[in-house]
Amino acid sequence: MRRNLRRIINLFLALCVVNTLALMLVVAAYYPKVEQVIRVYTLLRFQALTPPTLDKIFEGAIKGMVESLGDPYSSYLTPEVYRRLEEHVQGTYGGVGLLITLEEKEKRPVVVSPFKGTPAQRAGITSGDYILAIDGRDTAGMDLETAASLMQGEPGTKVELTVLKPGEKEPRRFTLIRETIKIPTVDGRMLPGYPGIGYISLSMFNEQTSGDLGKLLEELRRQGLKALILDLRNNPGGSLQAAVEVASYFIPKGPVVYIVDQKKKEALQATGKYIKLPLVVLVNKGSASAAEIVAGAIKDSGSGVLIGETTFGKGVVQTIFPLKGGAAVKLTTHKYLTPAQKDIDKVGITPDIQVKLDPRLEQEVLSHSPDLERDTQLKKALELLQGKMVTSKAA
Template sequence: MPKPMIRAALALSAVALVPATTASMAAVDSTTWRELDQFLAVFERVRADYVEKVDDEALIKGAIDGMLSSLDPHSSYLDARDFENMRTQTDGAYGGLGLTVSMEDGAVKVITPTEDTPAYKAGIKAGDYITHLDGTLIYGGTLDEAVDQMRGKPGTAIKLTIVRPGRDKPFDVTLTREIIELKPVKWEVKNRVGIININSFSRTTAESVRAAIVGIEKSLGGKPAGYVVDLRSNPGGLLDQAVEVSDVFLERGEVVSQRGRQKGDIERFYARPGDMAKGLPIVVLVDSGSASAAEIVAGAIQDHHRGVVMGERSFGKGSVQTLLPLTDTTALRLTTARYYTPSGRSVQEGGIEPDIQVPQLSDPDYKTRPRFREADLKRHLINEAKVDNSVLEEDAKDDPRFKMTAEELKKKGVEDFQLTYAIDSITRLAKPLTVAASRPTGKR
């Protein structure tokens, strides 16, 4: 936790021990105690009169979960099990399908499939709803129960029933569980362009990005024509890793700032001198699944005119969650600040608009499949600044491939249109790579 937040937490604890000295404070305290008395009365009545005996720990956890769910979609209580799951996501490996899911109105909703996992290979997409597991309805159950069923021994099969918005009927997909190795970064070279695919921002992401640049240069025996930084379907992760990854490509300057409840509660993060990419052209790919830490990187590169952002508007999660330990095995994941790009833009709700809109034309469902973003989540934080993140007009659609169908593109060997367009833009060194310099600057 950043030191200012630790100091703030200690200060709040100290205030709670100070006796009330004014009538207004006394009134607030009195109202609060009446509400707590009511809570305890309900707690005791449930314990005494509910039709079945209930566990005190389960009741209290339910009360805490209810309190936090009234705030925003990203604040939550982590019990021992949740705490271990979070550590697994950032450090380890597990047997499962490779899905990040959430609960929405009693249904399990896919946030994103992890690349190169059974779910990804089977074509499960962000926004899909999972209604049955092995033919059994899971609607109305808990998210933990659904996750437990989807995880399991590698090599075992499970059938998922999927409801996809835009399709008339549900469909079944049978997947075989695998060891899900959480590799945050992959790289490859195509047409002398280095492609760095960042899947998540875990504790080793920045180190892996630096290693990818070294590996690309070694494989080519020199500098590449440029780099594609692929942040599509990246749900985010650790803030410090987003800052370090941005620093890899920036010579200097602010990367991101986070601002808390009070006007003076601002913390800024800066790049250190030295651009590891040596000023070579950069294209950043984003889509509706690019969130949080991924948006920090895209926004920093865009605002510093260091590269061009291509693809589709990002998810729009512009809030910071701080992990506040409660015990050795439990913690509070609490939204404590909003973050802003170097030019002062908030991406909350609106997301990062690409400099060049490039739809994923190689996806046959791209026109009918709805995109789900932060603004679609209940109780999401409102972007009070109402910043205009509108996209710049760009004549990219003169490319005849924009008029092709997914099937026509596939016949021409184009499996991933967005990536192909990004690679071609770097190799041409033509107009698309000059668009970023025309973006407006300054605080907004």
Template sequence: MEQNGYQYSENLPPKKEDGHKFIKGALLGALLVCLVIAAGTALGFVKIGPKVQGVSSVAGGEQVVDDATETKLELIQALIDRYYLHDIDKDAQKEYLYLGYVAGLGDQYSTYYDEEETKQLMEDTEGTFSGIGATMTLEESTGLVEVVNVYPDSPAEKGGLKDGDKIYQVDGEDIAGQDLSEVVAKIKGEKGTDVSLSVYRGDDMEEKELTFTRDTIEKATVEYEMKENHVGYLKITEFDDVTYDQYVNAMDDLENQGMERLIIDLRSNPGGNVSTVCDILKTLLPKGMIVYTEDKNGEKTEYKNDEDHTFDKPLVVMVNGNSASASEIFTGAVQDYGLATIVGTQTYGKGVVQQLIDLQDGTCLKLTVSQYYTPKGRSINGVGIEPDEIVEYEENKEDPNADNQLDRAMEIVQQK
């Protein structure tokens, strides 16, 4: 019979052994993954042993995958097998089981990555990939992907892509509403192949069709120049594996040019590797604490500077509401030691650390494992860091290159 447009039957289809094995295996596999995590460096890639013994329930809490859960999932699978109109992708179902299992934590920073996503994640962390050479962010209000940084001399720059362009199609496919990682995966690809982007440009949303030939890209995570009166300007866009060497090269060049003062720009820097930001801070801080983390059991991990490398020139650090995570570790440390004047707007407030865990089958789990604290013991999670001088960004439509925040930073650093 039909009720309210749905087909309904009192007689349930018989159990399918394959479906039972699939559900039980997938869920218990996900359960064991959550239980057995080897110790490792924060934001490192940690391996889990393939064999697990003596695990019967969720440590320290109620068992999630019990008989009732398995029975209900078997019922759902049986109903899908019997009534679902379209073809069923069992592999996709398994992947979404894992994804949903982690999503049930309600933590925006913890997630499961399938094999393709893991490969892309590792490329991003290493700082080299095959693509067009542009940094992008998701504009939540429209669902479009906005270009925030085009790498110099990249396929993106050569093909005419500009900062502020809003991507609405990739190779003719509408991408509005898709996850940012999905869109980026479509834009990346094998070196030498082409990709076409449809973008809106400017306030009048002019439509542009652009084509790019993918190439091997090393992320340009550091930009720098010598400004007037021997003020060095150094912008770090994110903290990746390649960032430290780029930072050192930039600082060496600025010193050779006679730098007397320095502005470090961390605006819209979303963070990155804890080890990378700590290595950079070691070149600026005195001997002592850089940052420490604390896990669910109260165990602390301390990151310290073993030598005194106190930066002795006037220093300003610029931040905004999109400066997060490792950027806030950097900002909190130099602020606690009184080494820099912080200029801009309140930072994002991401004071928790995620760990990438190798699941031994090409996939990985990103899991929030600890909270971090500045050298003085401040937790900025959900709060952010308040600048020493608040300067709101003011858009200048007549001069797109105008930057009132940077202008104010220049004034402050020259007064020090």
């Protein structure tokens, strides 16, 4: 017993020595940098007009470490920002209804898509718009979470956005009244005048989406569903698991997506819910992330036809790691590949049939979908499905 205890103690001491030597070697190798950090800390504490607290210094150090990744999707989340992000994930929050990302060249927030029926969409803010300022605060170099936090707030309060639309020289100012944003999931109906053809719009992906979709599909089948249009336009994405579950309704058995991290590649498989129907998927530049997972799975499996415009191109996945004190770190931990193992990050998915929507009508048409009169992408989908249904009957 004593001999075993002595061995454990000796092993522990050896590990301590090895770790100490390793730390000394690291410090020696990076001594100029370590010396610089110590000097900056000393300057902040004893020379700055308003010295920061130690808490602020440590917070800044953590933020700087995350920013060293150079990844627009990775960031340090203050307790306030993290709390608001959790509210967003849970389904409601106070804000204007925008999904944003960072444009790499300009280093400014850019709109991925507005949520349907929100103050931002009603004001005419659309995918691709640059947000130059929030309440007069310049957004140059601003991280995503700060920009999102500035736009969020108590319902009924005002926020002013300075927005530059692509192709325009002069920015516009929008004064928006924040509302309680209820993040939508699933909407759909049978299309009047088109017997057997159903329309389903997915506005984003959360924990409720798959269940809501399943219920709606059952209801439409009772109404005579024979072919389906799945609208993923301006869908900003959301839960990875929800995307896998949704795609499982539309593709046969096989991989929905490949998830790649530092060490391995893993295929997430369809869950066996497949309903075989003639299918058309509508996509545009506002279709991002989880929406692209679903669209990519359908395109690669050949179970449906994509119509519209090239998607946004967000092929990376983030994980949130909570920290003590209520803060958190959000890191890009995975990238995903389509079933054909295509990397669509910063590239997007090109539809099988490219149809552009008149940019002068896009905002109004998409906010009132399905618009059977003015929506050229929807019209093309109907034309294609009617042809498939006639062919099926003839066979």
